[in-house]
Amino acid sequence: MRVILSSVVLGLLLGAVVGFGVGKFHAAQFPWNVELENRANDLFAEADQAPADAADPANVSDSNGKKTPRAKVGEDSFDFGIIEKNPSTEKGEHPFYIENVGDGDLELAEGAKGCFCTSFTISKKTLKPGEKATVLFKWDGARSGGVFNQGVMILTNDPNNKEIVFSVRGLYTSPVIAIPSELAFNNANSTSETTRTFRLFGFEHDENGNPFELAVENAELSDPERFTVEITKDSVENMTEEEKNNKLVHLATSVYNGSVTMKAGMTQGAFRELLRLRVNSPKTPIVEVPIHGSVMSHEIKVLGPLFDDKTSGTLRIDNVEKNKGAKTNLRLLVFEPIPVNKDTVFVKSVRPDWIKVDFTYPDEELQRVSKIRQIEANISIPPGSPEGAFMGPGKDQFGEIVFQVGVDEENAQTVVVPVRFAIVQ
Numbered sequence: 001m002r003v004i005l006s007s008v009v010l011g012l013l014l015g016a017v018v019g020f021g022v023g024k025f026h027a028a029q030f031p032w033n034v035e036l037e038n039r040a041n042d043l044f045a046e047a048d049q050a051p052a053d054a055a056d057p058a059n060v061s062d063s064n065g066k067k068t069p070r071a072k073v074g075e076d077s078f079d080f081g082i083i084e085k086n087p088s089t090e091k092g093e094h095p096f097y098i099e100n101v102g103d104g105d106l107e108l109a110e111g112a113k114g115c116f117c118t119s120f121t122i123s124k125k126t127l128k129p130g131e132k133a134t135v136l137f138k139w140d141g142a143r144s145g146g147v148f149n150q151g152v153m154i155l156t157n158d159p160n161n162k163e164i165v166f167s168v169r170g171l172y173t174s175p176v177i178a179i180p181s182e183l184a185f186n187n188a189n190s191t192s193e194t195t196r197t198f199r200l201f202g203f204e205h206d207e208n209g210n211p212f213e214l215a216v217e218n219a220e221l222s223d224p225e226r227f228t229v230e231i232t233k234d235s236v237e238n239m240t241e242e243e244k245n246n247k248l249v250h251l252a253t254s255v256y257n258g259s260v261t262m263k264a265g266m267t268q269g270a271f272r273e274l275l276r277l278r279v280n281s282p283k284t285p286i287v288e289v290p291i292h293g294s295v296m297s298h299e300i301k302v303l304g305p306l307f308d309d310k311t312s313g314t315l316r317i318d319n320v321e322k323n324k325g326a327k328t329n330l331r332l333l334v335f336e337p338i339p340v341n342k343d344t345v346f347v348k349s350v351r352p353d354w355i356k357v358d359f360t361y362p363d364e365e366l367q368r369v370s371k372i373r374q375i376e377a378n379i380s381i382p383p384g385s386p387e388g389a390f391m392g393p394g395k396d397q398f399g400e401i402v403f404q405v406g407v408d409e410e411n412a413q414t415v416v417v418p419v420r421f422a423i424v425q
Helices: 034-045 364-369
Strands: 071-073 077-084 091-100 106-113 118-122 132-140 146-156 163-173 176-179 183-189 194-202 216-221 227-234 254-262 268-279 286-296 300-303 314-321 326-334 345-351 356-360 373-381 388-390 399-405 413-424
Touching (some): 077 091, 106 118, 118 146, 183 254, 194 268, 216 254, 227 268, 314 326
Parallel strands (some): 183 286, 268 413
Antiparallel strands (some): 091 132, 176 194, 216 268, 227 254, 326 373
């Protein structure tokens, strides 16, 4: 998912100071500042070089004999490398150090920080000559993701070093990921096959720092009768230009191509399935790719004020007060020239069984002159219904209404409508 970062003025503290943030995240949005980010990048570009010699603590007084503080910094950048995305590693920290090598008191103050996912503390804000302070840089991976490149600024009264920037960077991700992370078959046609593709990326290295060779050992579909899957090995050399320019993807050490095909003849309505990939990664042996969508027929269409016919194919009633219940409706448009009545259009099943559905059918005269039959399905959740949540995400965790349309069982079509709702007090 592409996220566009916005510039935000963070505040004034001993001069104008603004924060900076990374260029891309999977699911977060943080303020940033080009000047500070460029300064952070410069720090990393110089990371392999020895730090500049500190000022000689002798003779640091100014020309008027006034004692002057001098801030000495050793390491000012740190690379976490690849950090596995799991609850035990959602937080990290790294200490940086500032020493006063002058002969006057060094005052330290908190400046800006890179984003809401970072924080820092200064162990001592007034340093006598020869004293050191620890700047503890902390980051929260639960509030970030992907490639991060963050910094914090310390303000000082050193006339030659009024702003000190400490920076960290790394890759916070699962060792193996699928892009896209889920496959959507929206408004697929029931009469033809439909295919969706994805790429599987591995980011691991072995104990010697060499790229770990990812292997897909098995691919399992929750419904192999209606879906097929194909996995083929690719090479990082074959990455697209977009992938090579992606701050996350270009670091991959292994690449696979994947495709999932929905067979023709799928039941009309919404569905949710799952692809499970078993790989040889010691850290991420299972990669799950959710599959969801809705199947439409040229003969039947479902509409309604709370029905999402664009993406999920779900009737979204959401929160229902227990003492009030809820009502809504669906319209079934039948384009097949069949008589519609209680024998040809009806509810085959509901879940939970206390959902009520009543039909209003067009009169026979209208059916004779019109090629389209419109049936109103009036749906109600009665007051006093048991408390509970039918909000997904699994297909068996939604409510469900199954309609059957047809003059006989053999030629009838089934329309499945998931119902998303929760009964609350």
